[in-house]
Amino acid sequence: MNASTPLIRVQGVTKTFFGKGEDVTPLENLDLEITQGDFVALMGPSGSGKTTLLHLLAGIDKPTSGTIDIGGTSVSTLGARALAQWRNRHVGFVFQQYNLVPVLTARENVELPLLLGKLSSAERTHKVDVALEAVGLADRATHLPRQLSGGQQQRVAVARAIVAGPELILADEPTGNLDHKAATAILDLLKELHQRFGQTLVMVTHDPRAAAAAERVIHLDKGRIAADERSEVSQ
Numbered sequence: 001m002n003a004s005t006p007l008i009r010v011q012g013v014t015k016t017f018f019g020k021g022e023d024v025t026p027l028e029n030l031d032l033e034i035t036q037g038d039f040v041a042l043m044g045p046s047g048s049g050k051t052t053l054l055h056l057l058a059g060i061d062k063p064t065s066g067t068i069d070i071g072g073t074s075v076s077t078l079g080a081r082a083l084a085q086w087r088n089r090h091v092g093f094v095f096q097q098y099n100l101v102p103v104l105t106a107r108e109n110v111e112l113p114l115l116l117g118k119l120s121s122a123e124r125t126h127k128v129d130v131a132l133e134a135v136g137l138a139d140r141a142t143h144l145p146r147q148l149s150g151g152q153q154q155r156v157a158v159a160r161a162i163v164a165g166p167e168l169i170l171a172d173e174p175t176g177n178l179d180h181k182a183a184t185a186i187l188d189l190l191k192e193l194h195q196r197f198g199q200t201l202v203m204v205t206h207d208p209r210a211a212a213a214a215e216r217v218i219h220l221d222k223g224r225i226a227a228d229e230r231s232e233v234s235q
């Protein structure tokens with residue numbers, strides 16, 4: 001694939017949540033392409049469908065109608081098992097709340113996505129070491145999440161997201177729970193990893209600094225794209 005190939009193709013996607021009360025349609029007839037290797041910030045008011053879109057891209061949820069194609073895989077039509085396998089190989093997800101397993105050490109948390117694969121224990125150890133090194137936490141490998149600061153826990157979560165070498169990193173307000181300094185550090189880390197490994201990065205954020213770091217900023221409003229701006233890349 002060359003630099004301008006779309007990695008992600010969202011076509012006519014509508015998502016409706018059917019509930020006991022009123023149905024909610026956070027995304028309506030959405031069309032979107034994201035280029036391989038791009039760094040995209042997804043912004044918009046609370047409730048505008050940002051998390052919903054990220055979950056659809058990750059195959060965590062399915063569209064009500066429309067199609068999502070990622071790297072030639074039609075993720076909107078895959079069955080549950082195939083989808084789980086695809087996600088494990090191709091997507092790294094970073095949550096606002098870190099979502100680390102509390103009884104596992106940093107190293108064990110990072111190793112989790114590799115356990116579904118066929119790597120030997122030595123190969124897994126090597127990959128975990130590389131990922132922990134990349135996020136600057138090699139010296140915290142045996143700590144439990146509660147023994148780490150919020151910023152460090154999010155670093156572990158980033159290491160877990162990159163350890164299997166996915167081509168797509170999806171991050172949902174990864175700095176939302178962090179103070180200014182830790183948020184800047186996580187942002188710098190994601191930017192650095194994106195530049196170093198060339199992964200496509202789609203990050204939901206309310207932080208203007210995060211948006212400034214991105215190459216493209218998409219504003220969602222009421223389930224539609226309200227603005228779509230490409231910025232000069234800030235280093």
Ligand SMILES: Nc1ncnc2c1ncn2[C@@H]1O[C@H](COP(=O)(O)OP(=O)(O)OP(=O)(O)O)[C@@H](O)[C@H]1O
Nearest residue numbers: 017019024026044045046047048049050051052053
């Ligand atoms: N599982 C669900 N069931 C029912 N409604 C849902 C579900 N998930 C999201 N919604 C609704 O869809 C709309 C969009 O939610 P979403 O979480 O995508 O917003 P968001 O843009 O991420 O907001 P925020 O900035 O607050 O995180 C909201 O009205 C929400 O209540």
Ligand SMILES: [Mg+2]
Nearest residue numbers: 050051052172
């Ligand atoms: Mg959200």
